[in-house]
Amino acid sequence: MLSEALAALRCPVCQGVFQLGQSQQLTLACNSGHLFDAAKQGYFNLLTGKGTVFEADSAEMVAARHRFLDAGHYSGLAKAVAEAAAVPLERPGALVLDAGTGTGHYLHAVLRRSDAAGIGLDISKFALRRAARLNPQAANLVWDIWRPLPVADNTADVVMVVFAPRNPAEFARVLRPGGSLIVVTPRPGHLAEIADRTGMLSIEEGKEERLADSMRGHFDSTRSFSLDLPLTLSGPEVADLAFMGPAGHHLQRGQLSELATLEGSVATTAKFRISEFIVS
Numbered sequence: 075m076l077s078e079a080l081a082a083l084r085c086p087v088c089q090g091v092f093q094l095g096q097s098q099q100l101t102l103a104c105n106s107g108h109l110f111d112a113a114k115q116g117y118f119n120l121l122t123g124k125g126t127v128f129e130a131d132s133a134e135m136v137a138a139r140h141r142f143l144d145a146g147h148y149s150g151l152a153k154a155v156a157e158a159a160a161v162p163l164e165r166p167g168a169l170v171l172d173a174g175t176g177t178g179h180y181l182h183a184v185l186r187r188s189d190a191a192g193i194g195l196d197i198s199k200f201a202l203r204r205a206a207r208l209n210p211q212a213a214n215l216v217w218d219i220w221r222p223l224p225v226a227d228n229t230a231d232v233v234m235v236v237f238a239p240r241n242p243a244e245f246a247r248v249l250r251p252g253g254s255l256i257v258v259t260p261r262p263g264h265l266a267e268i269a270d271r272t273g274m275l276s277i278e279e280g281k282e283e284r285l286a287d288s289m290r291g292h293f294d295s296t297r298s299f300s301l302d303l304p305l306t307l308s309g310p311e312v313a314d315l316a317f318m319g320p321a322g323h324h325l326q327r328g329q330l331s332e333l334a335t336l337e338g339s340v341a342t343t344a345k346f347r348i349s350e351f352i353v354s
């Protein structure tokens with residue numbers, strides 16, 4: 075399974091195919107001699123040259139996401155994503171690419187339901203350490219979604235993007251004709267009951283129209299549905315939820331410990347939109 079995923083990769087420097095070397099360490103090597111060693115946790119860092127000006131999720135933010143997702147609060151979403159991906163991944167030799175895979179939680183759910191090969195991309199090496207442990211059969215790559223993806227044209231059957239940046243032109247290039255793009259976004263009112271306490275930005279109206287607009291020219295919308303998950307969370311869970319998302323970059327330790335010591339439980343609702351597109 076890993077070898078099928080690695081076969082779809084292309085060298086980010088020269089776009090050549092990779093051979094798999096295995097002296098002391100798993101290595102990706104192209105014919106022009108560009109070499110990428112696997113980290114000891116099993117992921118590959120393919121980012122070369124100047125780093126992107128980007129604040130990657132920290133180890134603590136990643137640990138918070140792992141705790142929260144592992145507790146099963148969003149398992150209804152993982153199930154819905156796996157179901158949406160199952161039919162386009164039925165083809166033997168199918169490939170799914172998870173853009174912004176994070177800890178690999180949703181890719182794991184997809185790979186459990188299908189025999190597809192998987193590629194997980196993320197800019198945070200802390201996230202990929204976890205993803206590589208959870209999905210060792212997938213190619214887990216440190217990569218920036220805003221750059222040309224290190225993946226061959228017309229190879230993926232599904233690209234999935236769960237709360238992560240979208241690069242429609244590149245997603246369309248790597249998908250096979252007729253391939254599916256599955257995008258998960260929060261809807262207005264997402265976690266509204268705890269948003270002001272946690273510094274999370276509220277989700278503006280019109281976000282769905284903007285998503286459809288940004289896909290135009292590359293993708294046609296095929297289906298879109300809402301999923302609401304009622305949650306009852308303890309103080310430490312609210313703190314994890316706040317810290318695991320984009321607001322985590324700005325939250326202060328004091329604010330977090332205040333959340334973590336909240337007495338009792340808080341009721342809120344996670345509101346998602348799952349949007350499916352087909353390459354135009």
Ligand SMILES: C[S@@+](CC[C@H](N)C(=O)[O-])C[C@H]1O[C@@H](n2cnc3c(N)ncnc32)[C@H](O)[C@@H]1O
Binds near residue numbers: 131179217219319
């Ligand atoms: C809110 S998290 C979602 C992670 C995962 N899909 C999940 O739902 O658990 C957003 C993820 O996108 C990653 N990310 C943000 N910008 C990125 C970029 N330019 N390239 C690759 N990954 C990026 C972050 O490191 C983070 O893991």
Ligand SMILES: [Zn+2]
Binds near residue numbers: 090
């Ligand atoms: Zn090369």
